[in-house]
Amino acid sequence: MTTLGAAGPAVDTVRGSAGTPQLFAAGSNAGLTEHEQAFGPLSLESIDAGFIAVLEESGLTGRGGAAFSSWQKVAATAQGRGAALMPAKPVVIANGAEGEPLSFKDKTLLAHAPHLVIDGLLIAGRAVSASLLYIYTTPAALPAVEAAVAGRRDVRRIKVVRAAETFISGEASAVVNSIATGVALPLDNRRRLSESGLKGRPTLVLNVETLAHVALIARYGSGWFRGAGSERDPGTRLVSVSGQGAGQVLEVEGDAQFCDVLSSAGVDLSTVGAVLVGGYHGRWIRDLECRLSPSGQGENAVNPGAGVLHILPTQECGLEATARILDYLAHASAKQCGPCMFGLPAMARVLTAIAYGDRNPRLVLELERLTKLVGGRGACHHPDGTARLVSSALEIFSDDVNAHLLGTCTRTTRRAT
DSSP, X not given: XXXXXXXXXXXXXXXXXXXXXXXXXXOTTOOHHHHHHHHOOOOOTTOSTTHHHHHHHHTOBOSSSSOOBHHHHHHHHHHHHHHOSSOOOOEEEEEEOOOOTTOOHXXXXXXXXXXXXXXXXXXXXXXXXXXXXEEEEOTTTHHHHHHHHHTOSSOTTEEEEXXXXXXXXXXXXXXXHHHHHSOOOOOXXXXXXXXXXXXXXXXXXXXXXXXXXXXXXXXXXHHHHTTSBOSSSBSEEEEEEEETTEEEEEEEETTOBHHHHHHHTTOOGGGEEEEEEXXXXXXXXXXXXXXXXXXXXXXXXXXOTTTEEEEEETTSOHHHHHHHHHHHHHHSSXXXXXXXXXXXXXXXXXXXXXHTTOOOTHHHHHHHHHHHHHTTOSSSXXXXXXHHHHHHHHHHTHHHHHHHHTXXXXXXXXXXX
């Protein structure tokens, strides 16, 4: 298991079944020389539309949160060009916005392995015959990315664009809108970027970690990728572990158990009250025997989303923690539609009331009503993710809800009022 903290990667590196190094094999702050020593020089001669079949065989899913099959996104973009009346060459965007406050895996990847991401971007561009390539990333990662691009001769088509530091700036249509207009707000979610995205062209937006895996699959093959992980979740993934003094990025095999991941991060499992999985649009869990799997198959599988594992200590109140997050999400919305403008602030007010002393039992029913009301009705998926978080809190912290309505708090020695 690879571990990265502020000082860079630890010595122990995840390797596939054949011993081939994975994402951080080139070491800390790897330049092009170290990158090519670890992975070999990039060869694009054999990459064409046929690579889509290799991606399908690999089972790679997106690492940005949605966990959609990567080959399907690539194929849809290639087909989008063919379906156009006036075909225009596609655009491929490496999305490193990472607006999720609890996620820092993409920043870490771009700091230590920017050339692997660039390789993946070039490969994806070849697979869909793209003419424009972009890397969209935060100010924190911008220097490493710009330096990596400047040091290569094969990246003339790549443009580096600064991402806004907002929660919704990494949503796919917001990425396209930001590059086109400078405004990082989501577009209508009924619009298919694979058919008409940036400049009206078929547009493929892939998370930077996804592209790093693409680079490895192109080098070593789909069978190698499947040598780690499981049948339902092949390969490895990066997770950001925070809370309880933890603040590190781990590269873990697919289908890994939460208890194993947290133990690898040095977390004392007896101090874990709950874990927020997937970030602010994720869900709370208490069963540490669950496994990270985007398939969601089986009762013991939880979608890792954006790869966030945030630890809530046993002495902290889950309702108060969720109320703080919900207040943030209400203020972080695009404010373009009713669910975000009115629904999310109303939800935040109700949950805050429950968490901080209001004993009205009808508040829970009102929160459940609002949660159902905003779901599926937003201009983007921000209301849906927020509703998912609240629903999981009401389920996982149900005992806490009942205690708060009685004027006490099960997680602390003080009264809730």
